[in-house]
Amino acid sequence: SSNQMWGGRFSAGPDAIMEAINASISYDQRLSDQDITGSMAHAAMLAAQGIISGEDLAAITDGLTRVKAEIDGGEFAFSAALEDIHMNVEARLRELIGAAAGRLHTARSRNDQVATDFRLWVRDQCDAAVEGLEALQKALLSQAEAGADWVMPGFTHLQTAQPVTWGHHMMAYVEMFGRDKSRFADARARMNESPLGAAALAGTSFPIDRHATAAALGFDRPMANSLDAVSDRDFALEFLAASSICAMHLSRLSEELVIWSSAQFRFVTLSDRFSTGSSIMPQKKNPDAAELIRAKIGRIVGANVALLTVMKGLPLAYSKDMQEDKEQVFDAADTLMLALAAMTGMATDMTGNKDALEAAASSGFSTATDLADWLVRELNLPFRDAHHVTGALVAMAEGRGVDLPDLSLEDMQSVHDGIRGDIFDVLGVHKSVASRTSYGGTAPDQVRTQIARWKETLA
Numbered sequence: 464s465s466n467q468m469w470g471g472r473f474s475a476g477p478d479a480i481m482e483a484i485n486a487s488i489s490y491d492q493r494l495s496d497q498d499i500t501g502s503m504a505h506a507a508m509l510a511a512q513g514i515i516s517g518e519d520l521a522a523i524t525d526g527l528t529r530v531k532a533e534i535d536g537g538e539f540a541f542s543a544a545l546e547d548i549h550m551n552v553e554a555r556l557r558e559l560i561g562a563a564a565g566r567l568h569t570a571r572s573r574n575d576q577v578a579t580d581f582r583l584w585v586r587d588q589c590d591a592a593v594e595g596l597e598a599l600q601k602a603l604l605s606q607a608e609a610g611a612d613w614v615m616p617g618f619t620h621l622q623t624a625q626p627v628t629w630g631h632h633m634m635a636y637v638e639m640f641g642r643d644k645s646r647f648a649d650a651r652a653r654m655n656e657s658p659l660g661a662a663a664l665a666g667t668s669f670p671i672d673r674h675a676t677a678a679a680l681g682f683d684r685p686m687a688n689s690l691d692a693v694s695d696r697d698f699a700l701e702f703l704a705a706s707s708i709c710a711m712h713l714s715r716l717s718e719e720l721v722i723w724s725s726a727q728f729r730f731v732t733l734s735d736r737f738s739t740g741s742s743i744m745p746q747k748k749n750p751d752a753a754e755l756i757r758a759k760i761g762r763i764v765g766a767n768v769a770l771l772t773v774m775k776g777l778p779l780a781y782s783k784d785m786q787e788d789k790e791q792v793f794d795a796a797d798t799l800m801l802a803l804a805a806m807t808g809m810a811t812d813m814t815g816n817k818d819a820l821e822a823a824a825s826s827g828f829s830t831a832t833d834l835a836d837w838l839v840r841e842l843n844l845p846f847r848d849a850h851h852v853t854g855a856l857v858a859m860a861e862g863r864g865v866d867l868p869d870l871s872l873e874d875m876q877s878v879h880d881g882i883r884g885d886i887f888d889v890l891g892v893h894k895s896v897a898s899r900t901s902y903g904g905t906a907p908d909q910v911r912t913q914i915a916r917w918k919e920t921l922a
């Protein structure tokens with residue numbers, strides 16, 4: 464038999480394969496709350512505008528409340544023959560309240576309905592992402608506070624570059640996750656306009672009040688163009704783009720935790736709660752959570768690329784292609800929230816190993832720049848000359864298998880006779896980091912200033 468919602472002109476029902484490719488109910492049932500909330504706002508507006516009667520509104524509101532209870536209680540029988548969440552809800556409403564259910568869809572189409580539901584859902588996910596990021600920032604902030612002045616090697620090219628502080632390194636991620644938060648907040652602000660009332664694509668001849676439904680659903684205003692309202696999924700793409708960048712940051716931190724927790728580095732110890740063992744090698748404690756977060760960016764960036772690809776060639780207005788938006792966004796959002804929670808757990812539990820960090824900080828000629836800076840400051844050498852002298856001293860130390868502070872004053876003077884004994888003062892890693900007091904630099908005082916600023920922001 465033909466479809467009860469749109470089957471007026473059809474004499475036969477769809478092929479089973481048609482139903483299989485067409486139905487979205489298996490996943491878009493996640494929009495049930497948004498769908499019912501949107502329908503209630505729409506019905507209330509129709510009654511306020513005199514488009515439906517007060518009795519019909521009462522019946523619709525009561526019926527939708529019952530449908531919601533059935534869904535929440537797990538008693539609702541979702542039907543693939545009814546394609547999607549919108550028609551599943553409406554069909555059940557008709558069973559419950561009869562003819563009045565048929566008036567709910569006045570001045571509305573599934574095109575503006577789904578655009579509204581999905582915006583509401585993605586809007587919530589932006590808020591959830593901000594919340595998850597804030598928890599992660601707090602965990603990293605505690606780590607930074609605990610080791611604001613612990614010294615560790617800073618790397619470029621993953622080669623020892625200059626000593627930095629553990630607090631400084633942790634706070635670098637606090638900054639990144641802060642920008643991620645602002646990307647989600649920006650996206651939320653931009654998407655917070657209501658498509659409801661755009662109808663199929665052209666608007667409607669009924670005297671609806673789109674400002675009223677927009678306000679009822681917490682939108683800032685109705686979207687100004689009905690074609691745009693039902694056509695675009697840029698709001699979902701912005702969420703995916705922000706998620707991709709955030710997942711990239713999570714992946715980089717994960718990579719560091721994988722390296723840092725290795726026996727060769729021992730910079731951090733991950734907690735048992737966020738590690739796994741090996742079924743054959745008894746000594747193993749593996750950073751699986753970090754590895755999985757590092758990998759999960761693939762799904763999130765994949766979703767971003769998939770939806771961009773779906774959207775890029777679509778003529779205005781709605782095309783069924785756009786039904787492919789939901790699974791990608793659902794999966795990316797679930798993945799991101801899980802990754803954020805796992806990273807927050809790991810970051811809360813992990814222990815920075817002060818001694819191993821400090822030992823590593825002093826190796827690899829990490830204070831060579833401090834030596835060159837001393838030559839500039841004290842002997843007034845041009846920096847390029849100082850660089851050359853220092854390079855010769857590094858080569859000498861490397862040849863003897865020692866570090867820079869192990870060279871004697873005579874060794875130093877054989878390379879440049881102006882060098883004095885107080886040069887040794889700048890070769891220690893603590894002196895090195897303490898000297899980097901420029902704004903945003905690694906000196907513990909600078910780091911503590913940034914920690915205090917963020918503590919206030921996150922309070």
Ligand code: ARG
Pocket residue numbers: 487491547573574577781783785786
């Ligand atoms: N399930 C559809 C979707 O997700 C709802 C909109 C359908 N509109 C239509 N004209 N067929 O996009």
